[in-house]
Amino acid sequence: MELRHLRYFVAVADSLSFTAAAERLGVSQPPLSQQIRDLEAELGTALLWRTSRSVALTPAGTAFLVRARRILAEVEEASGEARAVGAGRTGTLDLGLTGSILAGPLGRLIRCFGERYPDVLVRLHEMPPGEQPAALHAHRTDLCFLRRPPDDPTLRVVRAWPEAVGVALPAGHPLADRAAIALGDLSGEPFVSLRLRDSRFATYLREACLAAGFAPRIMQQVVESASLVNLVAAGLGVALVPDSIGALKRPDIAYRPLAGPAPVADVCALYRAPAGAVTENFLGLLRDELGGPSGGSAAP
Template sequence: MIRPGPVVELRHLRYFVAVADSLSFTGAAERLGVSQPPLSQQIRDLEAELGTPLLWRTSRSVALTPAGTAFLTRARSILAEVDEASAEARAIGAGRSGTLDIGLTGSILAGPLGRLIRLFGERYPGVLVRLHEMPPGEQPAALHTHRTDLGFLRCPPEDPSLRVVRAWPEAVGVALPAGHRLAERTAIALGDLSDEPFVSLRLRDSRFAASLRDACLSAGFVPRIVQQVVESASLVNLVAAGLGVALVPDSTGALKRPDIAYRPLAGPAPVADVCALYRAPAGAVTENFLGLLRTELGRAEPEGAAS
């Protein structure tokens, strides 16, 4: 039969260390805020559990036995580790420590997200923020498998198990090759692009690209898409090369290039609003980032399921 080891509680360790530091039961009791008789009983219980005396007691003094001296070193180490673990747990529980994995497409960083990440790092230096570039279609799966905690994308998917909040609004304009005949206009109606070749984000990966195609259909024409790519950087490079025009968010159009003309769309136009997507319930670190987003960008509307 295996004999169980001694049952030593943290309370025993704290009481013993207080007595060892004071070498006085009266002083230790005052330090701990307890009465002396229960303190003395706790030390006797500890010695009984260990099977050896830790203190020599006389009517006038208290001293450590050799076993007590050795036990004091270990007790202090254990209590220090417990205090450190407790502080770490409290920091993680409050969202002041841990990691935040964010899924996004590269084009999202052209907006205010980069500034938010910098501000978040200044406010929560104990949190490691890791960015994961991925197509929009991969973001829900990354959230479900806990590879990411938060995603930023346009046109979130229908997924009632995920929560979505609009992070910031953004308009859509048209990117034209420099010197294009429509570049002379200050704004361009969507219908004026009906005869143009289009370069587009890949439709199977991007609900946003599909929404732009649908906007063209609503304007009375089927866009003639000649090339499809994964990233907005590739998209504008194809425009610059003269392969076609592209419907892009304002943040992409704001990246000035001499070989591209960017013009806003006139009249009813599609939008490129960016949404934050996350699992419910969100962890404390995610909640802190969303709180910063609401404060900095004024996004206070209620959250709902992705739909």
């Protein structure tokens, strides 16, 4: 028994006419009649009473019609669901990120994605940058956002959005009078930093200081960028932080841009290849809203 047998039978049962059913199905009448006879032979019972002038359902045909309609409806529903999943219009999207990433445009992107794809469930997984590649490989996440991608040729990396690095200073700090601060001017300052063993971004910032001619005197290390400003406000040091963190205005913090050549805090999207349809749709939204990415490349 095939689905066409059910469709042909339902068409005849609905119209009680082989001629009308054949026209509705776009087939000729003799093959339609043969398909119904084949179905009855397989079932071992008559589904239709036929005369030269009329067609009627037998009791078996009446009972079979209910089930046939239900089966066809379920097949159509399953087909629609498969098409929606294949197109990325439904499903789940698991995002790995640090809390500080949400201070940038990602929150707005998630809201826009929800409006465009309301049947996709977006789940956020806050985790240190060092754990994000493993989460991708274990299929716990579909897409991760971090500032310094790992050296992993099995993953794809695209720049999600650019971001500058500035300096967070305690309010009243002598350097706060400047409109911009050169990195070398911080050589004598105590620093608070992201934890070097967890963060490639923290290591990158330390290397930028070394390139500027000094080794930063790191007094405290934390896991999250948002925690840095609390340490700065407590007077424990200065911090190099992304613009999105510096934009969180606080009266006890002075945030100043870096002058001259300076490190950057560009955010990258990291994912497995090939990406699923839901992930591709999110990357497409990222491109539409922020002008990037245009495509994936191997991690550097």
